[in-house]
Amino acid sequence: MKRYFCSFLVLVSLCCSAFGQEKPTAFINARIIPIIGQPIEQGILLVQNGKITAIGDARTVRLASNVQIIDLKGKVIMPGLVDTHSHIGDGSGADGSSPIQPDVRILDSLNPRASSLQRAQSGGITTVNVMPGSGHLDSGQTLYLKLRDDANKVEDLLLYDKDGKYMGGIKFANGTNPIRAGGGNFPGTRAKSVALVREQFIKAQEYKAKIVKAGNDKTKLPPRELGMEALAEALDGKRVVHFHTHRHDDILSVLRLQKEFGFKVVLQHVSEAWKVADEIAKAKVPASIIMIDAPGGKLETMDVSFSNGVALEKAGALTGFHTDDYITDSRLFLRSAGLAMRAGMSRDKALYGMTMAGAIMLDMQDRIGSLEAGKDADFIVLSGDPVSVYTHVEQTWVEGKNVFNRSNPLDYLTAVGGFGATTDKLVHLDCFDGDVEGGQ
């Protein structure tokens, strides 16, 4: 009998590995805020193979006998946070040679072991758009990352679209950051900034036209131009333009460019959104805002306001949030929703902004941003209400895997700081079986 049982187990495990089936896990008894749909008291979140397979409560979700139960009584579950604009991972982009460099990729500089990635995990961020800086009109291609654990190479963090291409946008900026007085080929005025950007997009239109004209005749294709390829993707709506912009007139300049060239754009920072919220909403362009504790620090942010959230909400614009980490700390990202609510934004829209709105901005609304069956099992476990200052992120789960747990001493160190908290991760040794100390 025992032998039969063992054989049975082997068979089961073989079957499981053959179909890649994990045991399902049920997270029970927590208050679940699914973002799409009403909050569920004593909810059940069922997860298998990195996906959400069911969400509901004891009346609506049936648990299989082999289910692994994780009791989260007294806790709150909500989707993993989506940060639409961050500088974690030590990435870089364009160099000083020219103001528009669509060919450079942050992909080629990102450090997958940077401690800042763990910092973001400990703040409940599961998906992040990492971007190069704003000192150029276009500082290069951005990357959408899933903050999975144990990444040894940047590829371990990437997200792929249905064509199998890794996902990312392209970073643009206007206003004073890219303007360099006497800076050679860099713009000296706002008008020059726009002219230079238009010039490049017109070139990209021509480049695209040549490709279309060549049709299937490869001999007629234009020579490959890396920058033009990226801008052509932007023109096709396949690469979202993430536009750093602060002042009301600069925001309107972005809307004007968007109208002329038809690219998909996300307004980033939008410090003076409250002045032109109706125009933003009318253009049907989404805006990602940042909560800064005081106005100023630079001329363009002298009128930045916690009221941007409520102003955009009232105007009807899709509104998300970002950390701009190192500007604000990824560990305290939830604070953004709280401060936006302080200025009048509704609780629903503030929490939507932390999750689903970001997912839409990054073209991932079908995969992340809410807790729905079929979506990635990216979620966070909170000690209490998401917008209370006293609440801790206790656990972060990415695709069904626990990537941050406050009860783990090393994770705790990341979450609160202290000696070693900012040290980058050592090489991850997957199948390490030697002894370092006694070794050579």
Place this chain on the structure above:
Amino acid sequence: MQNSKFKIQNSKFLKSLVSLCALCSLWLIFVLSANAQIAVKGETVWTMAGEPIANGVVLINNGKIEAVGTAAQIKIPANYRVISAKVVTPGLIDAHTVIGLNGYLNQPHDQMALDGSSPIQPDLRAIDSYNPEEKLVEWVRGYGVTTIHTGHQPSALVPGQTMIAKTFGKTVDDVTLIPTAMINVTLGESALAGQGRSPGTRSKQIAMLRAELIKAGNYKGEPRDLKQEMWKKVLNREIQLLVTAHRAIDIMSALRLAKEFNIKIVLDGVSDAPQVMSEIKASGFPVIVHPTMFRAGGETENLSMETAAKLKAAGITVALQSGYEGYVPKTRIVLFEAALAVTYGMSRNDALATITIDAAKILGLDKRIGSIAPGKDADLAMYDGDPFEYVTHCTGTIINGNVVSEVIR
């Protein structure tokens, strides 16, 4: 106050002014309400001089607190203006900032907290740079901050002096409580001078400071030397050094220097404090710890959001600060920093103390500000809920008995 309002309504001239601009009206109310009699009712009154009072009343008369107690104990005189709030606290104290010297625009014309011409300038007075109408001062006032200890920024060995001021008033003379409060000293990486200039190392920093103090020991007052005069006051224990030191070695250097010259210091920043907690405790010096949300990196790489709580638990007098910020945000708000200190291990009472009574103690002003007690300055902050919660608003600020902010923030 009701009288004042009556006057406004009956004066056509004033009425037109009020309708012209909200700011003007705020000023007029301020001017007219000087020496006003106000009763502030709070569902909870954190006096910081005992347990919080439920259904408390604070009577204000002639710029001072007249009485504080429960609604049952205190009868509100008929002519007092009554203001109600969910929560009332003492006016908040920011134990270390640079606002007023540094402005929000972050342009050369409004950045006065650092003169780069020389590393040791104890003669630079904060009052000669302070702009009481700076937007950042108004900004923090809107969150309940009524007193700031501000001065030169921690980017040179001895960048200058600090001052203590109330956050409302027209001229620097109107607002200043102590014109020369402390002398800023910065140790470590952020005070190194570049390109072959001194100080180029930590050792040189301390050597330069020792040389100054030894020289001042021999200073007889003639001919007058503004720098020597200040060092003399330090040696005479009349003025404290505010020593910004983040790494443990810099903290220890500060303690060594204080011991050698028998001078009084206040430790500031102290990212590495947990490493030398017993040494800090043994020194008896108080600490103005870095903001809870301060960014880790460089010499602050080891900072922890729990340090304020750990200092308190060790029995060290500790205050929080908004600190110095070179970019965005141009200032922090101590209320928010104290809130996070609670999240990371402090009791709510202790955290509130770091921005009220304990800050007042470190600044030597605890007989005048920092708690709600009869005879003290009538500086109050009012809130529509738990002051520390993100979604709570500061509904009003009172300084010297004047309602100086009624913006809901």
